Amino acid sequence: MSRIPSFSSGGGRTVALLVLLALLAGTVVLSLRFGAAELSFGDVVRALFAYDESSYEQNVVRTLRLPRTLLGLAAGAALAVAGAAMQAVTRNPLASPAILGVNAGAAFGVVIAVSAFGLTRPMSYLWFSFIGGAAASLLVYVIGSQGSGGASPAKLALAGVIVASLLASWTTGILLFDQQSLDVVRFWLVGSLAGRSSGVLAVAAPFQAVAVVLLVSSSSQLNVISIGDERARSLGMNTGRVRGAVLAMVVVAAGATVAATGPIGFVGLAVPHIVRSITGPDYRAITVGSLLVGPIVLIGADVLGRLVLRPTELQVGVVTALIGAPFLIGLARRRGAISL
Amino acid sequence: MTMRRRLSAALLLIALPAIIYATGTTEEPSDTDPVGGGAEGFPVTIEHQYGSVTVPAEPERVVTIGYSEQDPVLATGIAPVAVRYWFGDYPHAVWPWAQDELGDAEPDVLEMPYGELDFERIAALAPDLIVATHSGITAEEYAALSAISPTLVRPEEYPAFGVPWQVQARLIGEAVGRLDRADAAIETVLATIESVADRNPEFDGAQIVFASPAEGQGQYWVFGPNTPPLRFLTSLGFTFPEELAAIVGEQDAAQISSEQVRLLNVDVLVLQVGSEDALGAITSDPLVAGLEIVTEGRIVPFIGSTDPLYGALSFSTVLSLPYAAENLEPLLQAAVDGDPATAVGR
Numbered sequence: 001m002s003r004i005p006s007f008s009s010g011g012g013r014t015v016a017l018l019v020l021l022a023l024l025a026g027t028v029v030l031s032l033r034f035g036a037a038e039l040s041f042g043d044v045v046r047a048l049f050a051y052d053e054s055s056y057e058q059n060v061v062r063t064l065r066l067p068r069t070l071l072g073l074a075a076g077a078a079l080a081v082a083g084a085a086m087q088a089v090t091r092n093p094l095a096s097p098a099i100l101g102v103n104a105g106a107a108f109g110v111v112i113a114v115s116a117f118g119l120t121r122p123m124s125y126l127w128f129s130f131i132g133g134a135a136a137s138l139l140v141y142v143i144g145s146q147g148s149g150g151a152s153p154a155k156l157a158l159a160g161v162i163v164a165s166l167l168a169s170w171t172t173g174i175l176l177f178d179q180q181s182l183d184v185v186r187f188w189l190v191g192s193l194a195g196r197s198s199g200v201l202a203v204a205a206p207f208q209a210v211a212v213v214l215l216v217s218s219s220s221q222l223n224v225i226s227i228g229d230e231r232a233r234s235l236g237m238n239t240g241r242v243r244g245a246v247l248a249m250v251v252v253a254a255g256a257t258v259a260a261t262g263p264i265g266f267v268g269l270a271v272p273h274i275v276r277s278i279t280g281p282d283y284r285a286i287t288v289g290s291l292l293v294g295p296i297v298l299i300g301a302d303v304l305g306r307l308v309l310r311p312t313e314l315q316v317g318v319v320t321a322l323i324g325a326p327f328l329i330g331l332a333r334r335r336g337a338i339s340l
Numbered sequence: 341m342t343m344r345r346r347l348s349a350a351l352l353l354i355a356l357p358a359i360i361y362a363t364g365t366t367e368e369p370s371d372t373d374p375v376g377g378g379a380e381g382f383p384v385t386i387e388h389q390y391g392s393v394t395v396p397a398e399p400e401r402v403v404t405i406g407y408s409e410q411d412p413v414l415a416t417g418i419a420p421v422a423v424r425y426w427f428g429d430y431p432h433a434v435w436p437w438a439q440d441e442l443g444d445a446e447p448d449v450l451e452m453p454y455g456e457l458d459f460e461r462i463a464a465l466a467p468d469l470i471v472a473t474h475s476g477i478t479a480e481e482y483a484a485l486s487a488i489s490p491t492l493v494r495p496e497e498y499p500a501f502g503v504p505w506q507v508q509a510r511l512i513g514e515a516v517g518r519l520d521r522a523d524a525a526i527e528t529v530l531a532t533i534e535s536v537a538d539r540n541p542e543f544d545g546a547q548i549v550f551a552s553p554a555e556g557q558g559q560y561w562v563f564g565p566n567t568p569p570l571r572f573l574t575s576l577g578f579t580f581p582e583e584l585a586a587i588v589g590e591q592d593a594a595q596i597s598s599e600q601v602r603l604l605n606v607d608v609l610v611l612q613v614g615s616e617d618a619l620g621a622i623t624s625d626p627l628v629a630g631l632e633i634v635t636e637g638r639i640v641p642f643i644g645s646t647d648p649l650y651g652a653l654s655f656s657t658v659l660s661l662p663y664a665a666e667n668l669e670p671l672l673q674a675a676v677d678g679d680p681a682t683a684v685g686r
Contacts, residue, residue: 036597059627060599064558121617179427179454180645184614187557194598195558311587312595313559 013285016278020292027299031069032061035306036313068193071201072299072316075193075261076271078208078253080294083268084275084286085215085250088222089243090153096268097254099157100247103263104164105136106255108171110188115174115181123199126259130207133255139163141247150240152229191264191317193302204260211253216291218246222283264317266324267298273331386515389496390482396490398517399469403462405450405485406475407501411657412509413471414438415525416518419445422465424452427654429646435655436648437663457481463488469515473508476500505529505568509658525658532662533575536669543577546607546676549584550653553613553622559595560604564588568656572664573610576672581606598627605631608675612642612650619643636678640671641686 032044039057046052047061079097086095097103109132113125140163144156175182187195221242224232229239254268274297275289298316301323305314385394402418404410407426410433414420419442425433433449434442448465452458455476462470462485470491477485477493485491492515494503503511506526513522537543550563550570563570565580565588574580584603588594596603613619619641623634633639642650649671652664674682 035599037599037602053626054630056602056627056630059630063626064599068558176453184555187555192557195555306597311597311600313557313597315557 017288017292020289020296024292024296027296027303028069028073031072031299031303032065034303035060035065036311064194067201068196068302069299071193071196071260072302073295074201074205074208075257075264076267076295076298077291078212078257078294079264079268079298080271080275080290081212081215081287082250082253082257084272084283084290085218085222085246086268087272088226088283089246090156091226091228092153092157093273094269095153095157096265097250098164098263098265098268099160100251100254101136101140101160101163101167102133102251102254103258104167104171105139106130106133106258107185107189107263108132108136108167110185111171111174111181114184115178123203126200126203129259130255133258134251136163136167137247137251137255141244151243187315188262190315191258191262191320192315193261193298194313194315196260200260204256207252207256211249211256212291214249215246215253216287218242218249219283219287222246222287226281226283262317264298264320266320266327267294270324270327270331271297382517384514384517386492386511387495388493390479390493393486393490393492393515395469395515395517397468399467399490399515401465401467402469402471402516403450403465403467403489404471405452405457405462406472406477408474408655408657408660409471409508409512410434410447411438411655411659412505412512412522412525413516414441415509415658416513416516416521417441418516418518419443420447420471421467422448422450422462424450427645428651435651435660437652438659441659457485459484459488471512471515473503473511474501505657505661522658529658529661532665533572536665537575537577540577540669540673540676542676543672546578547581548573548578548608548610549581549604549606550610550612551604552611553618554595555614555618557595558598560598560601561593561595562588562604563593564591566590567592569610569653572653572656572661576665578608601628602631605633606638607678608638608640608672609633610640610642612647614644616643632678635680637680637682637684638675638678640668640675640684643686 029044032048033039033041037057037060039060043055043057044061046055047058047066051062052058082097083095086097086099087093090099092099106129109128109130110125112132113119113128117128119125119128140156140159141151143163144159145151147155149155175185221237224235224237225239225242225246232239232242257264271290271294272286275286275293279285279289298320301319302316305316305319308314382398383394383396385392399418402413402420403422404413404420405424407424410420410423414434423433428435430436432442432445432447434447450458450461452461457477467489470485470489472485473492473494475493482491482493492511494500495507495511498504498507509522509526510519513519548570550567550573552561552563553559554561562584565571565574565585570580581603584596587596587603611619611622613622622628623639628634642653644650649664649667652660652667671684671686674684
């Protein structure tokens with residue numbers, strides 16, 4: 001495991017924290033400044049501090065770029081921290097919230113909302129998505145807890161794959177025979193920070209905030225459980241209870257996020273790896289690092305998606321998928337980085 | 341149905357807005373377009389993209405499996421025994437503009453997943469002519485259809501979904517031995533368009549855009565100047581803005597970011613939306629609310645996919661275009677005058 005020696009010292013951590021905060025601030029500024037419409041830094045500053053409702057440029061910043069940037073902050077942080085926690089409690093380097101069936105369940109919930117209840121606006125099917133994601137995860141947990149040994153990481157992963165495949169085939173089946181629903185949901189099925197109304201963030205953000213705070217503050221328990229159930233138990237930990245509580249928080253964080261943005265891959269899987277390669281295996285550092293690097297990666301990908309195909313935009317879910325594939329291959333080839 | 345077929349059907353759906361309007365050609369067909377000799381006598385042989393088709397005798401059981409052929413077939417005075425469902429919510433998949441021609445006939449409706457064909461069902465109809473000019477029939481599918489009955493597909497020079505309405509009407513007129521009726525219907529369309537253009541000099545040179553919000557994406561689809569709807573609108577005198585033409589290029593439709601919604605601020609914006617709510621959300625968006633399209637009442641809304649005006653432009657057939665011309669005329673007048681008191685009411 002590569003580790004920057006100075007990082008374990010308090011001073012090194014402070015420096016790293018400041019660097020990440022600066023990077024995050026820079027990414028946010030880029031996100032407010034660049035996009036399909038041409039405008040200046042002056043427009044951004046005025047939109048934030050001297051908003052003139054009659055200015056087209058300031059409205060672009062205020063009504064489009066600011067909401068999507070805030071959504072990116074919340075979604076990036078929630079996905080990355082949830083991913084880090086998942087990798088700890090399952091001791092699976094390839095774990096991400098998607099393994100619990102969150103995305104598949106959320107997508108199924110949205111399709112049911114649109115197909116069976118005729119809902120058409122993202123705001124109206126937000127709850128279906130959230131409940132779908134949570135219900136699927138619960139199902140995965142229940143199936144994965146059967147038999148001797150309780151909810152072992154391997155059984156959870158297996159149950160997750162099975163439930164996700166089942167839900168995905170139901171989703172596809174419904175959409176194949178219901179063209180109108182497909183028209184409504186096909187763009188939700190690719191995650192995006194744009195075109196999701198600010199009301200979506202207002203609903204999702206409290207859930208994301210609570211879950212992220214709880215996950216970050218339980219990073220000591222993540223450290224213990226990540227060394228293995230037997231050793232964790234020998235240190236007096238009720239591993240079943242901790243794992244269940246952490247997974248519940250992961251579902252809240254990831255479920256609220258997927259409900260708000262649609263499924264976005266790569267961030268929950270890769271950001272904890274990027275952070276771990278710098279900090280080493282201490283989850284107190286990994287969770288805080290993921291909290292900051294997640295939004296940097298997600299908002300950065302969103303800005304990239306706005307600029308590569310101007311004047312059209314590429315949805316951030318597509319961008320993260322495009323970056324994610326080569327990253328995963330690289331990860332698989334560097335064996336050292338995969339070990340926890 | 342193999343997985344690959346399912347996948348390709350799904351992909352087709354994703355590209356639907358583009359495919360509906362695919363044209364790929366800017367050639368305006370002339371009245372002297374050599375699609376046949378105009379003979380009534382059978383057998384009739386017509387060249388097409390996969391060779392030629394010979395119709396041995398006057399067809400009595402016509403089945404349309406392209407997406408808009410019920411119209412040109414009905415225009416010749418023949419009621420098909422079955423028609424393919426495209427979209428909309430109308431009995432027998434025949435839209436309001438073709439009701440007179442349909443009369444008491446009750447064709448079966450073929451509901452097949454987009455891009456797929458149910459060969460057994462088609463064969464069970466015992467057709468003596470299958471029509472698939474507005475479609476993307478493959479060579480394999482054509483071979484299977486030909487084994488069922490003579491099958492008319494598009495001429496080689498036009499891309500899938502890109503046969504102009506005049507050519508489509510004449511091809512079908514020829515195949516059923518009623519070219520004179522097809523020609524008369526075409527004349528009616530051209531005369532209707534011309535009279536609307538003559539009555540409304542203010543349409544001449546006014547800029548028009550046909551767009552649709554890409555729900556949940558924060559973008560808008562803008563339909564290109566060579567699509568059937570835009571060809572029709574520009575034939576009334578309107579022009580397509582050059583700035584958008586540069587973005588759309590040769591495509592049938594292009595997406596622009598919501599940040600550039602200003603580009604849609606033209607003399608008349610035809611806006612296809614899913615619902616009244618969706619329209620209200622757009623016009624009350626602070627970014628859009630200040631634009632002249634809203635303050636001066638210049639938006640012509642198409643609400644939902646069953647809106648007959650949206651259908652008429654999407655079909656763009658020998659029967660739907662006169663209906664579009666007559667019913668759109670007052671809406672376009674209310675929009676182009678820039679008077680908020682005459683905002684377009686639907």
